[in-house]
Amino acid sequence: MKIINLSEGNSLLNQYVAELRDIHVQNDRMRFRRNIERIGEIMAYEMSKALTYSVKQVQTPLGTATASTHDDKIVIATVFRAGLPLHTGFLNMFDHADNAFVSAFRFYKDDEHRIVDVHIEYIAAPSLNDRTLLLVDPMLATGESMELAWKAFLTKGKPAKLQMACVIASQQGVKHMAELFPGDDVTLWCAAIDPVLDEHKYIVPGLGDAGDLAFGEKL
Ligand SMILES: O=P(O)(O)OC[C@H]1O[C@H](OP(=O)(O)OP(=O)(O)O)[C@H](O)[C@@H]1O
Ligand SMILES: O=c1cc[nH]c(=O)[nH]1
Numbered sequence: 451m452k453i454i455n456l457s458e459g460n461s462l463l464n465q466y467v468a469e470l471r472d473i474h475v476q477n478d479r480m481r482f483r484r485n486i487e488r489i490g491e492i493m494a495y496e497m498s499k500a501l502t503y504s505v506k507q508v509q510t511p512l513g514t515a516t517a518s519t520h521d522d523k524i525v526i527a528t529v530f531r532a533g534l535p536l537h538t539g540f541l542n543m544f545d546h547a548d549n550a551f552v553s554a555f556r557f558y559k560d561d562e563h564r565i566v567d568v569h570i571e572y573i574a575a576p577s578l579n580d581r582t583l584l585l586v587d588p589m590l591a592t593g594e595s596m597e598l599a600w601k602a603f604l605t606k607g608k609p610a611k612l613q614m615a616c617v618i619a620s621q622q623g624v625k626h627m628a629e630l631f632p633g634d635d636v637t638l639w640c641a642a643i644d645p646v647l648d649e650h651k652y653i654v655p656g657l658g659d660a661g662d663l664a665f666g667e668k669l
């Protein structure tokens with residue numbers, strides 16, 4: 451798996467990630483969601499450079515222009531709930547894309563909240579055969595949700611290409627995905643890679659619970 455960490459270069463992206471993390475800013479839910487969406491827009495633009503292009507003719511009112519545009523048949527896939535604003539950002543840019551959704555939520559199996567299991571309940575997707583699948587989820591902690599989402603989407607066909615995107619990945623999550631995708635045909639794009647998970651499997655320093663910050667606490 452190839453890893454592209456966009457925060458290694460200086461750009462406006464880093465400001466949006468800093469605001470997501472900042473305890474004094476992140477409680478503004480509208481800004482939190484919009485920052486994730488803006489990161490999705492930037493990532494989509496960066497990712498677009500890795501697609502397959504061909505030159506086309508465009509008829510203008512005054513003549514014919516040429517344009518090199520991509521030929522990928524894109525499906526943007528995400529994981530409920532925290533994935534929704536990132537999905538919107540990608541869809542703002544890849545506005546011709548089809549879309550796929552899966553629900554996956556982490557729950558604790560023990561009273562001490564140390565053992566996390568991931569549960570999948572819902573999937574809606576077009577045929578993924580021969581498509582370019584962009585699998586986007588803002589947080590990659592243990593990597594279990596991303597792996598289960600990928601396996602759930604595989605029941606809908608075999609994509610030609612897979613690109614994954616997250617805002618904050620943990621080193622453990624990156625390692626987990628690299629073991630799942632040992633070749634270099636799959637790329638993981640992220641805006642930060644953080645060092646550790648805490649005992650409840652939250653990314654540290656991370657930002658907290660992305661789903662709760664975007665949409666409010668759940669029971
Ligand atoms: O790598 P993992 O350890 O699986 O954790 C990552 C998952 O955690 C978050 O979802 P969460 O389960 O909190 O659900 P939510 O979107 O409803 O908050 C996030 O959106 C990922 O899907
Ligand atoms: O740190 C984390 C880990 C999983 N999900 C989140 O929202 N945050």
Ligand SMILES: [Mg+2]
Nearest residue numbers: 659660661662
């Ligand atoms: Mg959550």
